[in-house]
Amino acid sequence: MRRSQLSSLVVAILPFVVAIPVYAADKPTDSQIAHIAYTAGDLDIKAGRLALEKSKNDSVRAFATDMVRDHAAVNDQALALVKKLNVTPEDNNTSKGLVKQADKKRAELANLSGAEFDQAYVENEVTYHKTVNQALRETLIPSANNSDLKALLQTGLKIFQGHEQHAEHLASTFH
Template identity: 30%
Template sequence: MKNHFNTRKIALVGMIISTASFNAFAKAEWHYTRSFDYIQQQDSLTTAQFLQQAAIAGMKEVLTGKLAAEKATDKKIKAFGKMMVDDHTRANEELRALAKLKKVNLPMSRPEGELRPDGRVDSSPDNMRDTSRTKNAGGEAGNTGLAKKPTNGATEADVTNAIEKLNNLSGASFDKAYVEMMVADHQNAVSLFERATQSTDAQVKAYAKKYLPVLKKHLKHVNALAAK
């Protein structure tokens, strides 16, 4: 009888901890989404704002995708996480090249595990520099060696917080949280890229038009996972 009581007590404590962790994750994700929405509410979207917010979003998809590929219990969610890493790594590389061309500084720190937004590991764990690409005096636009806070909108700190809270979850709670995160994040990304397709900058417009169908495909895919 005593053993049965202890087992129930342990299970109850586990449920409380799991619920608290999920609530902490939900709060962090809400803050990220609210910050991201700030940009969406602006009357106009500058090239810098689009590039910076797209970089933040792309960084998040790569880092959380890596977590999902490792921690998800559902094989379909694992596969989706890997797809996020592959697709957004390519998109992030092109975004960095575009930012360099436009002389826009992108957030380039590594919120988790020394990972860069494009999914690669920087050569120096002590800073955000990639010295092979910062030989000129001003540094490379897109990677000056310093973390640049986007003009309003979501920040690297928002991403870090959301990822830390997600990483505290496990099992079914992790799967549920990750899928919910991906639904919200891709809704935001689709909205951001739709606005960018109306940009007066031809290259920004072309980039947005190229990756908008990819984001819509991701959203359709993750909506199907959420409906399971």
């Protein structure tokens, strides 16, 4: 697949793959927010593991290693927090939509190899982090009622903004 075809494919499918709409008319509850945030992190861990399986590019592998490590650490903190607060994360339309979209994207990435895979993975990571960061800033953090949950989301946002910048830098090496 030529670069222009690959770019067109990525642009065509990204709105369906990485959008994090909050489907509820009302703001999400803390238990829904916890589930959305955990799910988003878990999905990026799975994407990172796929990259570690498929990529031979040292920079892509290092980035994927960072994604797996950092998202696992934040998810571990989230699990500890919901246990401490005795809150049960609540599955919801947003988290279900995330899983469906990410499963589809991982299947598409699994069919690529070499530089095509590397570029598609990194470009997806750029868009994914932009979308997750926007959802954190505009919906999840403002909607969180619990101060500990809000603080964890704010910490996650800082980490994930760094991921976005790292992914953008890495993506620039493919052009």
